[in-house]
Amino acid sequence: MEKGYIHVYTGNGKGKTTAAVGLAVRAVCAGKKVYFGQFVKGMKYNEVNCENYLPNIKFQQFGRGCFISKAPEQEDIDSAKEGLSKIKEILINNTYDVVVLDELTIAMYFKLFTLDDVLNVLKFKPENTEIIITGRYAPDELIDLADLVTDMTEVKHYYYKGVLSRNGIDK
Structure with missing residues (x-):
C-alpha cells in the first residue's frame, strides 16, 4: 500500500471486532500481512x-x-502495557501491512494506559501501514486523529431478551 490510514470502530453497538476481523480477512486474501493485537481480552x-x-x-x-x-489489577495493567510496547515494536519494524488494536479504547477507558501513551506509539506508524482501532468510548482526540471513524450504535440487542453469547456468532 502506498498510504495506510487509521480507522476507529467505536460505539455501544455490537460488531466492532467483527468489522476488524472482516477487514483483516479481506487484507490477508489480498496478500497482505496482518497483526491482530487484542487488549483486555x-x-x-x-x-x-x-x-x-x-x-x-x-x-x-x-x-x-x-x-x-x-x-483492574497490576497484572492487567502490565499485560496491556506489554501489548502497547509490542505494537510500537511492530510499527517501528514495519512488519505488517495492517495492524489491528482490538479493544484499545476499552484499555484506555479502564486506565490500563493513557491516551498519551497511545498517541506516542501511533507516531511510529509507517506511511504504508493501515491501523484499525476498536472499542467503546473512543476519546475525541483519537477520533480527530483517525481518517475513518465508524460509530456502531445499538438499536436493539437480543441480550436483553436473555440470549447470551453464542459460539461462532458472538464469540
Whole structure:
C-alpha cells in the first residue's frame, strides 16, 4: 500500500471486532500481512482461529478479561502495557501491512494506559501501514486523529431478551 490510514470502530453497538476481523480477512486474501493485537481480552474467542486457516495473520492477546466488573489489577495493567510496547515494536519494524488494536479504547477507558501513551506509539506508524482501532468510548482526540471513524450504535440487542453469547456468532 502506498498510504495506510487509521480507522476507529467505536460505539455501544455490537460488531466492532467483527468489522476488524472482516477487514483483516479481506487484507490477508489480498496478500497482505496482518497483526491482530487484542487488549483486555483473555478468552480465546473464535476469531483467533483465523491463524489456523489463513496465512499471514497473527493474533496476540494482552489481557485477562476478568476485571470488567471490578478494578483492574497490576497484572492487567502490565499485560496491556506489554501489548502497547509490542505494537510500537511492530510499527517501528514495519512488519505488517495492517495492524489491528482490538479493544484499545476499552484499555484506555479502564486506565490500563493513557491516551498519551497511545498517541506516542501511533507516531511510529509507517506511511504504508493501515491501523484499525476498536472499542467503546473512543476519546475525541483519537477520533480527530483517525481518517475513518465508524460509530456502531445499538438499536436493539437480543441480550436483553436473555440470549447470551453464542459460539461462532458472538464469540
